[in-house]
Amino acid sequence: MTRAxxxxxxxxSSTAEGRVTRHSFSFGPHYDPANLGFGPLVCHNDDELAQGAGYAEHPHSELEIVTWVLEGALVHTDSTGARHVVEAGRAQVLSAGSGIRHSEVADPGSGRCRFIQAWITPSAPGTQPSYVLGEAPPAAAGLVEVVGGYGLPIDAAGTRLLVARLAPGESVALPEDPRQHVFAATGAASLDGVPLAAGDAVRLTDEPGRVVRASEATELLVWTFA
Structure with missing residues (x-):
C-alpha cells in the first residue's frame, strides 16, 4: 500500500504566447526519470489558454488522448474530419492509433479556456484513429464515470476517468481500483485528512475506499487503473 x-x-511548466501548461509528469524538456508516468498514464497536463490561443495542427500516434474542459470552451479539429467545440464539463477522447493530426484552440467567442489533458498508453498499437465527444455528465452526487466503463470508450483496458463536483462539506469514497491518480482541479479538499489544494495530486496503490472531503467547492478528477 502506497500513497504519494x-x-x-x-x-x-511551459509557456508560449497565450498559454501556460503545467506538467504532472516528465514532459519534453522537463525530463525527470523518476516521474515518467503512473501505470498507463504518461502525461497529465493542465493548460490555460488565452482567448483564441492554443496549439496549431500537430501529429500524434499510439496514444489515447483524453481532454476534460474545466473553464471556457476548446475548439478541436483533426484529420479524421472532426471539428467540435468542447465546452466546460465535457470530455473528448482522441485515439491517435496509427497516426493523426489535430489542433486545439480556445474558442474565440468564449474567452480564456482551461483544460486537463491526459495521454494514455493504448492496449494495442496500430489501430484506426478515431474521435468521440461526450455529453456533459448529469448532476449527481459522487463520482461520475466519464471515460471508460459506462463513459466514453477508450482503447486502454481497465482505465477510467471519474469526475466529482463537490460542494463545501461534501465527500466521496474513492473506487476500489488498485491504482488511482486523484487530482484536485479546483477548490480545496482533504484525502483522509491530508490537505489537497487546487493542482495537487495523490497517487494511490492498493489503498481502496479512501474518502475525499471538500472544504470548498471542488472539482475532482480521478483516474483509475485495473
Whole structure:
C-alpha cells in the first residue's frame, strides 16, 4: 500500500504566447526519470489558454488522448474530419492509433479556456484513429464515470476517468481500483485528512475506499487503473 502526494506548486511548466501548461509528469524538456508516468498514464497536463490561443495542427500516434474542459470552451479539429467545440464539463477522447493530426484552440467567442489533458498508453498499437465527444455528465452526487466503463470508450483496458463536483462539506469514497491518480482541479479538499489544494495530486496503490472531503467547492478528477 502506497500513497504519494504531488504538490501542484512543484509541477514544471511551459509557456508560449497565450498559454501556460503545467506538467504532472516528465514532459519534453522537463525530463525527470523518476516521474515518467503512473501505470498507463504518461502525461497529465493542465493548460490555460488565452482567448483564441492554443496549439496549431500537430501529429500524434499510439496514444489515447483524453481532454476534460474545466473553464471556457476548446475548439478541436483533426484529420479524421472532426471539428467540435468542447465546452466546460465535457470530455473528448482522441485515439491517435496509427497516426493523426489535430489542433486545439480556445474558442474565440468564449474567452480564456482551461483544460486537463491526459495521454494514455493504448492496449494495442496500430489501430484506426478515431474521435468521440461526450455529453456533459448529469448532476449527481459522487463520482461520475466519464471515460471508460459506462463513459466514453477508450482503447486502454481497465482505465477510467471519474469526475466529482463537490460542494463545501461534501465527500466521496474513492473506487476500489488498485491504482488511482486523484487530482484536485479546483477548490480545496482533504484525502483522509491530508490537505489537497487546487493542482495537487495523490497517487494511490492498493489503498481502496479512501474518502475525499471538500472544504470548498471542488472539482475532482480521478483516474483509475485495473
Amino acid at each position: 502526494l504531488y504538490a501542484g506548486s512543484d509541477r514544471s
